Amino acid sequence: MSETPRVEIYTKTNCTYCEKAKDLFDAKGVDYETYNVTGDEELFAEMKERANGRETAPEVFIDDEFIGGWDDTHELDQTGELDEKLGLVTDGGEPDDVVEHRELVVVGTGIAALTAGIYAARSNNDPLLFEGDEPGGQLTLTTEVENYPGFPEGLSGPELINNMKEQAKRFGAEVEHGVVEHVDESQRPFRVELANGDVYTADAVIAASGASARTLGIPGEDELMGYGVSTCATCDGAFFRGEDMVVVGGGDAAAEEADFLTKFADTVYLVHRRDELRAEDYWADRIQQKVEDGDIEVLWNTEATEVHGTAEDGVDHVSLVRHPEGHPTAKLDDEDTEEFTLDVGAFFVAIGHTPNTGYLEDTGVELDDDGYIITHGGRGGDQTATDVEGIFGAGDVVDYHYQQAVTAAGMGSKAAIDADEYLGSEAATAADEGGETAAADD
Numbered sequence: 071m072s073e074t075p076r077v078e079i080y081t082k083t084n085c086t087y088c089e090k091a092k093d094l095f096d097a098k099g100v101d102y103e104t105y106n107v108t109g110d111e112e113l114f115a116e117m118k119e120r121a122n123g124r125e126t127a128p129e130v131f132i133d134d135e136f137i138g139g140w141d142d143t144h145e146l147d148q149t150g151e152l153d154e155k156l157g158l159v160t161d162g163g164e165p166d167d168v169v170e171h172r173e174l175v176v177v178g179t180g181i182a183a184l185t186a187g188i189y190a191a192r193s194n195n196d197p198l199l200f201e202g203d204e205p206g207g208q209l210t211l212t213t214e215v216e217n218y219p220g221f222p223e224g225l226s227g228p229e230l231i232n233n234m235k236e237q238a239k240r241f242g243a244e245v246e247h248g249v250v251e252h253v254d255e256s257q258r259p260f261r262v263e264l265a266n267g268d269v270y271t272a273d274a275v276i277a278a279s280g281a282s283a284r285t286l287g288i289p290g291e292d293e294l295m296g297y298g299v300s301t302c303a304t305c306d307g308a309f310f311r312g313e314d315m316v317v318v319g320g321g322d323a324a325a326e327e328a329d330f331l332t333k334f335a336d337t338v339y340l341v342h343r344r345d346e347l348r349a350e351d352y353w354a355d356r357i358q359q360k361v362e363d364g365d366i367e368v369l370w371n372t373e374a375t376e377v378h379g380t381a382e383d384g385v386d387h388v389s390l391v392r393h394p395e396g397h398p399t400a401k402l403d404d405e406d407t408e409e410f411t412l413d414v415g416a417f418f419v420a421i422g423h424t425p426n427t428g429y430l431e432d433t434g435v436e437l438d439d440d441g442y443i444i445t446h447g448g449r450g451g452d453q454t455a456t457d458v459e460g461i462f463g464a465g466d467v468v469d470y471h472y473q474q475a476v477t478a479a480g481m482g483s484k485a486a487i488d489a490d491e492y493l494g495s496e497a498a499t500a501a502d503e504g505g506e507t508a509a510a511d512d
Contacts (some may be wrong), residue, residue, distance in 0.1 A: 073157070074101075074132075074157075074428070075100075075114055075132050075133050075155065075156050075157060076132070076133050076134075076167055076298075077095060077097075077100055077101065077102035077103070077130070077131070077132050077156075078102065078103050078105065078115075078130070078131040079091055079092065079102055079103070079104045079105070079128050079129070079130050079131075080103075080104075080105050080107055080110040080113075080117040080120075080121070080127055080128060080129040080130075080131075081104050081105065081106050081107070081127050081128050081367075082106060082107055082127040082305075082308060082309075083106060083108040084304060084465070084487075085128065085304075085305050085306065085443065086206075086210045086227075086228055086302065087127070087128055087139065087140035087305050088104075088127050088128040088140075088305075089210075089228065089318045090132060090140055090144075090204075090205050090210075091128040091140050091143055091329070092104070092128075092204070093141065093205060094144070094147060094247055095248070096453070097156060097247050097270055097296065098153075098156065098292065099486070100107050100156055100158075101174075102224035103338070104284065104427045105117070108308065114309075114352070115245065116364075117129055118505045119475050120136065120140075121136060121272075122381065123297065123381050123382045123383075123384075124138075124139065124296050124297060124381075125162070125296075125298065125306075125309045125310075125384060126139055126296045126297075126306045126309060127139070127295065127305065127306070127309075128140055128143075130142075130143045131276075131320065132156065133155075133388060134511050139296055141203075146189070146201060146346065147247070147266070148248075148249050148265035148266055149265070149266070150262075150266050150267065150287075150369055152293050153197045153332050161246070161355065165488065167269065167272070168261075168270065168271055169203060169268050170267060170270055170271075171259060171270070171271040171272070171358075171500060172196055172197070172198045172270060172272050172278065173196045173197075173272065173273050173321070173449055173493060174188070174190050174195045174196060174197045174198070174251075174272060174273065174274050174275070174493070175197070175198050175199075175200065175260075175262050175270060175272035175274075175275050175276070176197050176198070176199040176275075176276060176278055177200055177202070177250045177262075177276065177277050177279045178199070178200070178201075178202060178204075178207065178274045178278040178280055178426075178465070178467075179199050179205050179206055179207065179231075179235065179245060179474050180204075180207020180208065180209060180231070180280045180382040180465055180466070180478065181195050181198075181200045181207060181209055181230070181231065181277065181465065181478045181482065181483055182207075182278040182280070182464040182465025182466070182467075182478040182479065182482035182485070183199055183278035183279075183280075183464070183478050183482060184231065184234040184235055184274070184361040184482070185234065185464075185478070185479040185480075185482030185486070186239035186276050186278055186464055186485050186486040186489075187243035187245075187486075188197050188234070188237055188238045188241055188398060188481070188483075188486075189241065189483050189486030189487060189490075190243065190486040190489065190490065191238060191241035191242040191243040191274075192235075192241050193486065193487075193490045193494060194488075195212055195244045195274075195490055196242070197238075197486075198243075198244050198245075198246065198270070198272075198367055199238070199243060199244065199245045200245075200246055200247075200248045200249070200250055200262075200264070201245060201246070201247045201248065201278055201348050201392070202248075202249045202280075202426065203282065203426070204248060204280065205247070206227075206228065206231040206232075206235075206281065207231070207280045207465075207466075208226045208280060208281070208283075208423070208466070209228075209230060209231055209475055210227050210231055210486065211229040212228065213225075214326075215230055215315065217321060217474075217475075217476070218230060218354055218476060219476060225404035230475070233303075242433050243283060245253075248264045248265070248266065249264060249265040249266075249438075250262055250264060250265075250267065250279070250429045251263050251264060251265045251428075251432055252427055252429050252432065253275055253429055253461070254264065255433045255458050256272050256462075258273075258460075259271040259272055259273050260272050260273070260274075260275055260460065260461075262275065273460065273493055274461070274462070274489045274492055275460065275461045275462070276382065276454075276462045276463070276464060276482075276485045276486065276489055276495055277406055277427070277430060277435070277443060277456075277461065277462065277463045278423075278463070278464045278465045278467060278482060278485065279426040279427065279429075279467050280423075280425075280450050280465055280466045280467055281383060281423030281424055281426060281427055281466045281467065282423055282424055282426055283301040283302075283419070283420075283422075284376060284419070284421050284422050284423060284424055285301065285419050285421075286318065286419055286421065287308070287368055287374055288309070288374060288377065289375075289376045289377070290376050290378055290379065291377055291419070293381070294379050294381070294384070294385055294417070297381045297384050297385070297440070298377075298379055298384035298385030298415060298416050298417060299385060299416075299417045299418075299419070299456075300375055300416070300418050300419075301418070301419050301420070301471070302418075303317070303330050303331050303420075304327075304330060305328060306416070306418075307331045307333070307334050307335075307416075307418075308320070308333075308334055309416075310334060310335070310415050310416040311334045311335075311443065312334060312336055312337060313335060313414065313415025313416055314335075314336050314337045314338075314339065314410065314412070314413065314414045314415060315331050315334075315337045315338050315339070315415065315416040315417070315418065316336075316338075316341055316388055316416070316417045316418065317331065317338060317339070317340050317341065317418045318341045318342075318373075318374055318417075318418070318419050318420065318421060319341075319342065319419070319420035319421045319422075320342035320343070320344060320346075320347045320348045320349065321348045321349050321420070321421075321422065322348075322349045322350055322353050322447075323420040323422075324340065324342070324349070324420035325340075325349040325353035325354065325356065325357050325505065326353060326420075327420045328340045328357060328420055329353070329356055329360060329362070329366075331418070332360055332365040332366060335365075335416075337364075337365070337366070337367060338360075338365060338366045338367070339366075339367050339368075339369055339412060339414065340357065340366055340367070340368045340369065341369045341370070341372050341373065341397075342368065342370060342371075342372065342374045343371065343372065343373045343388065343396055343397050343398070344370070344371065344396045344397070345371055345396055346370075355369055356377050359391075363405055368393065369390070369392070370396075371392055371393055371394060371395065371396040371397075371398060372390050372391065372392040372398065373391055373392075373399045374388055374390050374398070374417070375389045375390060375391055375399065375409075376388070376389040377389075377417050384416075385414060385415055386413070386419050387411050387412060387413045388411065388412050388414055388417060389409070389410075390409070390410055390412065391407055391409050391410075392407070392408045393406055393407045393408070393410065394406055394411070401441070403502070415503040421467065424440075424441065424452075425440065425442045425443070425466065425467045425470075426467060427441045427442070427443060427467060428441075430443070430461075431462075433457045433458055433461070434457050434458045435457060435458050435461055435463075436457045436472060436501055438470075441466065442468060442470050443456060443463035443467055443468045444456070444457075444468075445462070445463045451487075451488060451491060452470075452488050452491070453484055453488065454481060454484050454485040454488045455492075455512075456495065459492070460492055462485040462488050462489050462492075463485065464481040464482045464484065464485035465478040465481055465482060466478060468477060469481065495500065
């Protein structure tokens with residue numbers, strides 16, 4: 071490898087994961103070259119050839135070595151291998167050494183985390199925010215945010231997140247890239263351990279790590295991820311211009327992705343296992359209009375069972391089943407279940423999310439059966455507190471019901487206020503000194 075590695079990133083316009091890749095290298099102080107393939111067939115063909123047939127963006131190369139997309143690059147970063155390839159590894163001591171102590175660590179950089187960061191910084195609580203697998207959270211995958219108060223013309227999800235990040239930094243919050251792998255509550259201050267081996271300590275922790283997109287778990291899905299299968303229509307839709315496309319799901323996310331893909335697709339097939347959408351009326355009405363316009367066809371009571379294709383040629387077709395009473399994969403032996411295929415060039419999954427709470431599983435923080443954090447709630451203060459004093463929860467990692475940007479922001483502000491009150495309490499002082507935790511005042 072050369073003394074100064076050459077980093078190349080193939081990108082496209084309005085690509086959230088491309089921005090995340092660039093942010094990662096920016097944070098490391100590493101220069102890179104970008105090639106925008108949008109509208110450039112020759113450059114797109116070059117990317118596809120160099121990236122072993124992959125058609126999504128970003129695609130990253132270091133000294134001509136193919137690293138992969140955002141997920142691949144991020145995984146290498148968490149194992150420390152990316153720093154090795156970039157020549158950034160130093161003999162800086164044992165990996166278990168404590169890097170730094172902070173009053174408050176916030177896990178996440180979505181809207182709840184950033185709001186917490188703004189409030190915590192204004193309260194002089196020295197917050198450090200860790201970006202995880204999906205910097206900026208799910209909102210960075212949203213092309214239009216039209217219901218966030220104060221923006222009558224609407225704005226994009228990445229724009230809102232970037233504005234909030236700058237606002238948090240202006241008040242003194244710091245943002246670092248890293249995945250929190252474990253929080254050790256057996257000692258005070260808390261030990262916050264990252265996937266790359268770094269360890270931080272903190273007097274209080276706000277868990278605002280959001281939720282990650284679910285996949286179906288059907289044959290062909292993992293093998294063709296990045297080769298026509300995707301969980302981000304705004305990132306990858308333009309690569310399949312003129313193709314027929316499938317979107318799986320029935321909620322707001324699925325409706326929004328199907329609507330967005332009509333810009334590029336010949337026909338969008340919205341596959342839903344029931345006979346009505348779960349999406350809010352606004353999106354249901356919008357889908358119905360697209361159906362009337364001939365841009366979308368809704369396949370009711372239908373589920374996908376396999377995605378077919380190759381890494382070289384992408385997605386070719388999809389196997390599906392349909393039953394008049396819905397949920398057909400549970401009725402495969404029923405004579406009324408129909409099997410059929412669709413010839414499509416892309417397959418998008420939008421079926422909900424799984425909370426990112428693995429780092430809390432060995433703590434006293436109570437989680438529900440789906441992994442969401444259970445907080446105290448109620449009408450007074452300390453609503454975001456967990457069963458572990460000093461750990462608070464906010465945003466989609468707690469809220470499985472509303473899951474709105476504005477409710478996440480509100481919960482983030484509550485968590486920061488609760489954390490501030492804890493940090494100034496006798497309980498925090500006793501914990502810091504290793505004594506018994508004092509009872510909180512009413």
